[in-house]
Amino acid sequence: MGGDNAPNSVVDGAAISLKQYPDINFIFVGDKNKIEALIARHKKLAKISKIIHTEEFVTADDKPSIALRKKRQSSMSLAIKAVADGDADCVVSAGNTGALMLMALFGLKTLPNVSRPAIAAYYPTMKKNQYTVLLDMGANLQCSAKNLAEFAFLGTTFAQVVLGVKKPSVCLLNIGSEEMKGKDEIKEAATLLSNSKLAGEFKGFAEGDNIMDGNVDVVVTDGFTGNVTLKASEGTAKMISSMLKESFKSSPLSWLGYLFMLPALYSLKRRIDPRLYNGGVFMGLKGLCVKSHGGTDALGFSNAINVGVKMSIGDFNKHLAETLEKANLDSINNDKG
Amino acid sequence: MGGDNAPNSVVDGAAISLKQYPDINFIFVGDKNKIEALIARHKKLAKISKIIHTEEFVTADDKPSIALRKKRQSSMSLAIKAVADGDADCVVSAGNTGALMLMALFGLKTLPNVSRPAIAAYYPTMKKNQYTVLLDMGANLQCSAKNLAEFAFLGTTFAQVVLGVKKPSVCLLNIGSEEMKGKDEIKEAATLLSNSKLAGEFKGFAEGDNIMDGNVDVVVTDGFTGNVTLKASEGTAKMISSMLKESFKSSPLSWLGYLFMLPALYSLKRRIDPRLYNGGVFMGLKGLCVKSHGGTDALGFSNAINVGVKMSIGDFNKHLAETLEKANLDSINNDKG
Numbered sequence: 001m002g003g004d005n006a007p008n009s010v011v012d013g014a015a016i017s018l019k020q021y022p023d024i025n026f027i028f029v030g031d032k033n034k035i036e037a038l039i040a041r042h043k044k045l046a047k048i049s050k051i052i053h054t055e056e057f058v059t060a061d062d063k064p065s066i067a068l069r070k071k072r073q074s075s076m077s078l079a080i081k082a083v084a085d086g087d088a089d090c091v092v093s094a095g096n097t098g099a100l101m102l103m104a105l106f107g108l109k110t111l112p113n114v115s116r117p118a119i120a121a122y123y124p125t126m127k128k129n130q131y132t133v134l135l136d137m138g139a140n141l142q143c144s145a146k147n148l149a150e151f152a153f154l155g156t157t158f159a160q161v162v163l164g165v166k167k168p169s170v171c172l173l174n175i176g177s178e179e180m181k182g183k184d185e186i187k188e189a190a191t192l193l194s195n196s197k198l199a200g201e202f203k204g205f206a207e208g209d210n211i212m213d214g215n216v217d218v219v220v221t222d223g224f225t226g227n228v229t230l231k232a233s234e235g236t237a238k239m240i241s242s243m244l245k246e247s248f249k250s251s252p253l254s255w256l257g258y259l260f261m262l263p264a265l266y267s268l269k270r271r272i273d274p275r276l277y278n279g280g281v282f283m284g285l286k287g288l289c290v291k292s293h294g295g296t297d298a299l300g301f302s303n304a305i306n307v308g309v310k311m312s313i314g315d316f317n318k319h320l321a322e323t324l325e326k327a328n329l330d331s332i333n334n335d336k337g
Numbered sequence: 338m339g340g341d342n343a344p345n346s347v348v349d350g351a352a353i354s355l356k357q358y359p360d361i362n363f364i365f366v367g368d369k370n371k372i373e374a375l376i377a378r379h380k381k382l383a384k385i386s387k388i389i390h391t392e393e394f395v396t397a398d399d400k401p402s403i404a405l406r407k408k409r410q411s412s413m414s415l416a417i418k419a420v421a422d423g424d425a426d427c428v429v430s431a432g433n434t435g436a437l438m439l440m441a442l443f444g445l446k447t448l449p450n451v452s453r454p455a456i457a458a459y460y461p462t463m464k465k466n467q468y469t470v471l472l473d474m475g476a477n478l479q480c481s482a483k484n485l486a487e488f489a490f491l492g493t494t495f496a497q498v499v500l501g502v503k504k505p506s507v508c509l510l511n512i513g514s515e516e517m518k519g520k521d522e523i524k525e526a527a528t529l530l531s532n533s534k535l536a537g538e539f540k541g542f543a544e545g546d547n548i549m550d551g552n553v554d555v556v557v558t559d560g561f562t563g564n565v566t567l568k569a570s571e572g573t574a575k576m577i578s579s580m581l582k583e584s585f586k587s588s589p590l591s592w593l594g595y596l597f598m599l600p601a602l603y604s605l606k607r608r609i610d611p612r613l614y615n616g617g618v619f620m621g622l623k624g625l626c627v628k629s630h631g632g633t634d635a636l637g638f639s640n641a642i643n644v645g646v647k648m649s650i651g652d653f654n655k656h657l658a659e660t661l662e663k664a665n666l667d668s669i670n671n672d673k674g
Binding site: 098124125126138141142173175181182183207208209210211212213221223224225227228229230231232233234235236237238239240241242243244246247248250251253254256257258259260261263264265267268271272 | 435462463475519544548550558561562567571573574579580583584595600604608
């Protein structure tokens, strides 16, 4: 169990999720003594939990390739093994992202018809109860047209299973909405999608601000752009929130106004609370894998667990495999090529 | 004169700038009758303005390459010619970005030692009176290590001349701050910069949220990422502002609080007002060229003019040429290669 607040946030997060999904079981992988002491505080959780003991851990500084080769008895490696062996449906970790991706890739293997697994997550938008799925969030720094087109299928399946959107709309992130603009691989991916089973759902190009306007369910980009874009959005939200706080303190009157507005501000804060959107799903593997933010708390970790639970209940991988088989992107590629 | 609110916003913007910089002169390029009527409303402006008449315009839908070849008598083309001929120091346009870039590139030509001109702009950060220059904003969708390293020199010169920062710090935008992470060209650009005249100012990699944290003066990235990142930030700011408005209306008490806070909120709004940061500079050409946002008003257009004025007063191109000659990036490249 990794992450800045582990193992407390992990165990407490599991207890929160168990209240929402009373039928789930947990296998905690890590130091038995520490975990037992933490679980003991949650009666119901203690009843349905197993522990796999290990004292080896992947650290935040471990190079992924070294972790893969040398840390075979680490909690991360053993947790992935539990999924590979069918003992668990999903691994949820707040540890080293690169190591988790590499270990999951080798431990779980990719699904048929998936050329590149990708990380997806969903975010709040300007419209209430409307979220946008963004992928890839960092698994693939550079992507081909086929990769991007495939991500559209991964993302829409995610929106269906996790967010319950029946026919999710999907766009490719670009620097303009005109057809002639943008990188070649994005323009080619657009052609692929327009000729694919997703032709009806594919709505063309989206620009950076369309991620938050609530008009599209899934936005597809390469992992470099996805990662930078998400962090820039988080940074902007943080900047405005810090400026707002300064404003509140700028005069006694505005401080009074702030007090009057506290309940409304609290509800706004809840709406964009990053903990509620915690959980990047590593999709396209023969097993479910969710990456929690390293710095999150119990509530945030619980949300990462919940994403995994929804995917498991919704039989995500079965749907994805069927979707990709029907998609048959290679045949389109060949027709064009 | 292009842009959604032209020619009014252009002429009124010039009048605002003239108050701040009484020594500047304007050449307006466009429909003489329309412009004369607008200028007549501003006495001082009327005195120092010339008009180059034309009835041909580049539209927002014109393909840049077609505009370049066919619209030689357009206001955009003639305005660039005025700079090329030495009649003006800087062209400021709110028209078609792609056409402006292509026409300026052909009309003004690149400076020696510049392999790729780039678009820069600066933005507010969490720290008061601390801005971050971001480039490239869309001129070059894909960049080599050398391009990125060169942009660092362009960006720091911009921060010196326009923002008055003596020794601007500079970072490369990446998906992690660790040395091993990221795309090859970014890692190579880091090596180049570490061995360049900017070694002291180069602070390594920045992530998306570092653009707004006020800890670095210049952030360098390719034009695709820069454009998407900026739009995602704008989208996030818009989303939060819309959510805030909803919060204010959620109860009579919060509405009262909102009224108490109005002056403070107004000052916050001013601090992140996009009009105050309007003006993307197309750097690296033998003449100054500023692109204003198409949808801006007079205040916004005036800010774009002011950026050009500051560059002209500060002898930007002379500084840039000297900096790049001293930088001698090719010699570093050869040493390594």
